[in-house]
Amino acid sequence: MKFDYSESYVVTEAPIIIGLPSDFHQMDNFEEVDTLLNGLTASIVEEEVLKTELGVITTTGVTIQTDYRKVIAVGLGDTARLGQTDIQEAFGRLFQYLKDTNTKDGQLLLDTFPYDPGKLAEALGLMSVISIYEFESYKTDRKPLFAGEAKLMITSRRDVKETIIRANKLGESIALARNFSETPPNIMTPEYMADKVVAIFKEQKYVSGQVKDHESLEEEGYGLLAAVGKASKAKPRLVTIEYRHPDAGSFKPIALVGKGVTYDTGGYSIKSKTGMPEMKYDMSGAANVIGMMNAITEMELPVHVVGVIALAENMIDGNGMRPDDVYTSYSGQTVEVKNTDAEGRLVLGDAVFHASQYSPSLIMDFATLTGAVVAALGTERTGVFTNKKPEFLTPFFEMSRETGEEMWQLPITEIEEENVRSSSVADLTNHVEKPGRASFAACFIKQFANGTPWVHFDIAGTGTVSQRTPYGPKGATGVLIHTVVKYLETGDVHE
Template sequence: MNISYRDKYAATDEAIVIGLPSNLNEMKNRDEVDSLLNGMLADSIKEEVLSSEMGDITTTGVTIQRDYRKVIAVGLGDTNILEQTDLQHIFGKLFQFLKETDTQRVQVLFETFKYAPIRPAEAFGLMSVISVHEFESYKTDRKSLFTNEAAVTVTGAKDAEAEIERYQKLGRSIAMARDFSETPPNIMTPQHMADKIAAIFTDNEYVSGEVKDDETLEAEGYGLITAAGKASQAKPRLVTIKYAHPDAAHCKPIALVGKGITYDTGGYSIKTKTGMPGMKYDMSGAANVIGMLNAICEMELPVHVVAVVALAENMVDGNGMRPDDVYTSYSRQTVEVKNTDAEGRLVLGDAVFHASQYSPSLIMDFATLTGAVVAALGTERTGVFTNKSPDFLDDILRLSRETGETMWPLPITEIEEANVRSSEVADIVNHVEKPGRASFAAGFIKQFTNGTPWIHFDIAGTGTKTKQTPYGPQGATGVMIHTIVKYMEGDRVHE
């Protein structure tokens, strides 16, 4: 989508986009809009030609200097209660409308969307990308719904130009993460994903990194990643990327850790024929961490971050891990495997302990980890856990409400601690046949945090959508990228 800027409205052949509040007297440029509609603004709403109901998109035609112009009205509702998430929905629906109607050239009267305390430039930039982004599928006759590169001119928004472009960068990073997750697993193997990650960050002056291959992982004692990936011909990788902006290079880093199971058959605890399709998305935690880091780089945030993604393919062969096996983790703790389909927590165990070696002030991990969190919270809320007190999550929870990426705190108690340590042959066990399995899985990962403050995000329910929303088509969502980038923008991130 091509976005350009103009100081004020110009009489062109572009369709005109306006925001309509319920109370027209709140419009700063009501007279200008009314004039464009030939004095019929109020009557158009009264006669239900146009709607000011929040999220409604209606159209009409007007004659301006003898030329016909299309007007697209976006309902804003009561602007006294309009929130940032509402504005994101509104712009998402607008861009999807333009896409579906193949509207090629529009002029957005940006002043009609400016109401405190919302940030229209941020929402506009973000949603101009993610609401209409499509994965480049492998169909030989693929035709995009958006056959044109839409030309959008934003008027009266010179002060917002930089902010719009800034949040387009965030949108492109979310789109990148979605594309990683959507790529078929025969292509998105651990090595392929590691190679693509390296290519993305190679030329950034603030970035350094390394990729550990399967031989290195085994030699250096990453027993859990090795176990999870050893049955596949596509061998595991551990990717570490360090971003150190000069203004924060002296600070302890924030560690972002992602589960990257590029395909999950369940191993010998094999999934059913209906449970296996869609398991290409089991690397969405890793994909989203890469999206977070890409946004941080593109926006040049003054932070210090270490990103770690553990990549493996959970397959079945004669060399595969079995229930009852015992493996030694990178932390030197021994783990009894009771369920080979609980492999995500294994790779995260090694990856989280690896991240702790960088002495971070905080570790955050992201994983499509458990079906149990979906049973508990559904598909609209991410489960969030911590090894600190509940109020440690306050900042993240507040930001998630602003971004619309809803989260719900879940516990890790002495019950989970006892269950994780209930093995009779090893230090800990990766699975128990008891209720509370989302908390158990989080409790397992907690054993590898090495005393570092830690937050775990179980995105099993929110990592994908089964239908289109204003935030984009069905499929991978890139969930938590927006929230974590907003967190990284905060003044207190390195306190």
């Protein structure tokens, strides 16, 4: 969506878009709006032609200098109760209304929204991208994307342009992650995905990186990642992206690690015919790390971050990983494989230990890891685990309340530690037939953090949605990109 900017209302044929709080006198420019509505604001609201309920979109028509103009109102409710997620969702519904009605022009009177101007502009810039996101499908009769054709005039006495542009970059990075996740798996193979990442970041400022192919992974001892990917003709890759802004100084980096299983059949522990569809999304953790790194570089955050993207396709052939096999990880620890469908933790084991070699101050990993986390928390919350005390997670919870990406901490205890080490033939096992499997999987990954502070985000329930929300359509969500980038932007991450 393209934006133009003006300090005051411009007479055009485009619809006028306003925010409408329960107490409409709270608008900074109420008199201007009331004039545009021919002095009828009170009666229009009283008769519920335009409604003030939060997130409700209503329309009417007015005559301005003998010409008809459409007015679109975004209900804001009681402004004393407005939070950032409310504003985001209200804008999301607005942009979706514009898309649904094919309204490609409009003039948004931003000063009618009685809310912090900076946060208002942030929400506007972000939601103008992600709420109307479309994957450019492979249909032969596909139409041009709405966002590429739509234009909006932003009218405000405040200077909000740079904030909107900055938030747009975040939105585009979420869209980028969604594009990776939505691409069919016969195209989005480990090699193709690695090549795409290289193409995205090779010209970015302050960025360096490397890609390890299958031969390098085997030669250098990445035994778990190599084992998961060895049955596929599309061999595994390990991609590292390092972004070091000059203002980050000599501080240790933050490491972001993503599980990128580009398709998961389950291997010899094969999934059912109903469990296999949509397994293209099993690389969403890696896709979201790509989105995070893209936002960090585009926004030129003054941080030092290492992104590690572990890519493999979990298939079956005569050379495939089997239950009862034992492999040696990059850390040197041996692992007995009891379930080849518990492959994500293997991929992350090598990737997290690889990340630890950069001596980071914090490792965060992201993975569509377990169905158990969905059973525990549903599809509205991400499961969070750490090797630190609970208060270590406080900044993430605070940030998530602002972004609307809910999360909940789950435990790792001595029970999981004992179960992870219960193999009679190897140091670790990747699976046990006991309850608490989300915690078990997290505890397995913890063994590879190498003493580094570590946080694991299980996005199995939140990496996709089954129906449209104000944040976008059915499918990949790009979850936690907003929260993590916001954390890196505003948190004391290098202390």
